[in-house]
Amino acid sequence: MQEPHDDGDLLVILRHGPHGSSWLKEGLDAALVAAAFGRRVSLLFMGEGVTALIADQQVGALGQKGTAATLEMLEMYDIETLLVEAQGLSRLGLSRDDLMLEVECLSPVALARVLSGHRLVLTF
Amino acid sequence: MRYAILLMGAPYSDQASHSALRFARALVARGHRLEAVFFYHDGVHNAARLAAPPQDEPHLVDAWASLSSKHQVALQVCIAAALRRGLLDEREAARHGKDGVSVKAPFELTGLGQLVDLGTHCDRLVTFGP
Numbered sequence: 001m002q003e004p005h006d007d008g009d010l011l012v013i014l015r016h017g018p019h020g021s022s023w024l025k026e027g028l029d030a031a032l033v034a035a036a037f038g039r040r041v042s043l044l045f046m047g048e049g050v051t052a053l054i055a056d057q058q059v060g061a062l063g064q065k066g067t068a069a070t071l072e073m074l075e076m077y078d079i080e081t082l083l084v085e086a087q088g089l090s091r092l093g094l095s096r097d098d099l100m101l102e103v104e105c106l107s108p109v110a111l112a113r114v115l116s117g118h119r120l121v122l123t124f
Numbered sequence: 125m126r127y128a129i130l131l132m133g134a135p136y137s138d139q140a141s142h143s144a145l146r147f148a149r150a151l152v153a154r155g156h157r158l159e160a161v162f163f164y165h166d167g168v169h170n171a172a173r174l175a176a177p178p179q180d181e182p183h184l185v186d187a188w189a190s191l192s193s194k195h196q197v198a199l200q201v202c203i204a205a206a207l208r209r210g211l212l213d214e215r216e217a218a219r220h221g222k223d224g225v226s227v228k229a230p231f232e233l234t235g236l237g238q239l240v241d242l243g244t245h246c247d248r249l250v251t252f253g254p
Contacts, residue, residue, distance in 0.1 A: 009244070010240075010243065022165065023165070026164065026165050026205060029204065029236060030164070030236055030239065030240075033235070033236040033237055033239075033240060034236075034240045034243075036237075037237055037240050037241075039240060039244070120243040120244075120249060122130070122243070122251065123251060123253070124132075124165075
């Protein structure tokens with residue numbers, strides 16, 4: 001059986017799209033800081049949060065910086081576990097080919113396992 | 125157990141702040157140690173020194189300060205989230221050339237690293253949000 005908390009120190013769940021609120025940006029900020037402090041961080045994009053990964057995004061119309069540039073930097077921070085709720089993708093008519101980064105798609109059962117596989121979970 | 129709270133809801137807009145405060149009081153009443161409350165996202169407005177709710181409503185800012193002094197709970201406010209929402213302590217107000225101060229002790233402006241630290245060192249980190 002898998003050891004508890006074996007997948008990483010921190011799972012950051014992102015449930016909001018890039019432009020309608022600051023949730024995504026502030027969630028990513030928390031992930032980057034944790035990674036900079038040497039924690040093993042995984043990102044899980046759920047629901048509307050999967051839209052953060054859509055390729056060829058522009059910055060927001062409201063003077064926002066957008067989040068695509070941050071996502072491109074994840075590898076530099078050693079954040080390599082990028083997880084996506086499979087149902088979240090299909091519900092929005094998206095497939096993995098529409099996304100800017102390589103991700104792992106998770107079934108509901110796999111989602112539950114990922115949650116218990118991390119010591120700390122922060123939801124944004 | 126050693127607890128920490130992450131609060132991300134604005135006071136008076138959502139239930140989150142009220143629930144977090146009640147949870148905090150219940151923790152210490154049960155003999156647990158509450159190390160810190162970390163204010164992030166819209167939760168930083170809980171640190172607004174100038175909040176003036178009607179007298180017959182709970183004063184959340186004062187309630188946090190009172191909890192802090194009675195039970196040695198650190199009140200940590202994410203500095204990046206606070207500055208862009210107009211919440212500045214004396215040092216930041218001076219640094220940004222502002223003539224008002226909207227955050228004072230026991231609230232302290234600090235970095236997200238503190239949140240990571242709380243998540244690592246406390247037995248439980250409990251999030252309250254809208």
